């Protein structure tokens with residue numbers, strides 16, 4: 001077979017890893033795909049920038065069309081990031097019959113259906129394993145490994161930055177602001193950390209996982225999002241005392257044909273395997289109707305782990321080329337998307353209230369829960385030595401989101417409650 005010529009868009013963290021693996025593992029790759037794999041051209045912003053790997057100068061370009069419109073290039077590997085312009089490049093590449101491998105979750109979460117439809121129209125492959133959880137092969141696992149099963153629940157720690165912050169807060173009793181600053185200094189958090197800490201990055205990944213897991217087109221707007229910026233060290237202390245860790249969990253669930261997706265800081269029982277995923281590591285827990293519980297763990301980002309997934313996609317495209325079966329996506333979204341209503345979404349809740357320290361307060365509070373048919377698993381009342389008020393910690397049984405919203409709205413008006421200090425979803 002003729003050499004496979006790859007156009008690489010981007011030579012940053014991931015692109016550098018792609019070049020290292022394609023060059024370093026060339027003989028293994030050739031044995032698997034039966035042809036030489038050549039990085040033909042590389043797109044960068046600045047061709048004169050000094051880099052940690054050497055790519056011949058004549059292969060570098062700052063003009064994407066040199067690559068997209070090169071008839072000798074068979075496959076585009078997109079690791080430049082960005083959304084609208086990048087989409088334009090990839091759509092034209094597909095129109096020209098080039099296959100695409102991308103690590104771009106922002107692009108796939110927002111425009112995945114359009115890109116996949118274009119790929120189908122032109123019988124091209126689009127693979128995006130690295131877009132969720134970097135080095136963990138979760139996309140292929142959901143689309144192929146679990147193709148025979150019906151997925152009931154996916155829980156993911158899919159953002160390393162927030163997991164690093166919450167782990168440090170838990171292990172060192174540090175405040176959110178202090179750990180965020182440290183994460184920025186270490187390069188784990190961006191100068192503007194909003195997308196990570198407010199849960200948007202995780203929501204994009206959950207939209208991709210939900211689409212694959214439930215075989216229905218899940219959009220970013222279908223994922224309810226709450227980030228970690230309001231998590232206090234006191235909340236984490238309470239969670240630990242009660243046997244929980246606080247993690248930013250993406251949760252996608254299915255019951256009958258109805259699905260729900262969310263990202264929120266969640267109190268997860270310490271005995272659950274996902275509770276012990278620490279630092280920048282990622283993990284995805286998948287519960288299938290037939291297979292039961294499974295979990296996948298590994299590096300969610302970084303040069304070599306992410307590039308491993310990108311090059312694995314490249315191998316998959318080349319194998320399809322040899323078989324002449326490109327463009328037949330292993331997964332099709334054949335199911336109609338039916339989202340659960342707030343009445344149908346149910347989970348346990350942790351609520352921490354600051355209340356007046358006097359008789360009868362607890363009765364007033366439990367009465368509100370009863371009124372909205374929320375049953376309680378445990379109630380703990382304790383005076384706070386630093387506070388003239390008392391603290392009440394409540395853990396509910398499964399309650400609908402609609403009922404809980406009504407309870408909390410009622411609490412805002414209740415004179416015996418000084419403050420609704422914190423509310424968390426509880427799992428495990």
Ligand SMILES: NC(=O)c1ccc[n+]([C@@H]2O[C@H](COP(=O)([O-])OP(=O)(O)OC[C@H]3O[C@@H](n4cnc5c(N)ncnc54)[C@H](OP(=O)(O)O)[C@@H]3O)[C@@H](O)[C@H]2O)c1
Pocket residue numbers: 009010011012013014015043044045046047049062078079080081082103104105106130131134300301302303306
């Ligand atoms: N980093 C990770 O661990 C990781 C993990 C999973 C997924 N991803 C995804 O992989 C993609 C790349 O991430 P990265 O961390 O490798 O990014 P990065 O280090 O910022 O590298 C981006 C590269 O693309 C080039 N580039 C960007 N915009 C360009 C433009 N408009 N025209 C020409 N060249 C352009 C840059 O050129 P210069 O070098 O000249 O600046 C650079 O080489 C993103 O979609 C990201 O979400 C990253």
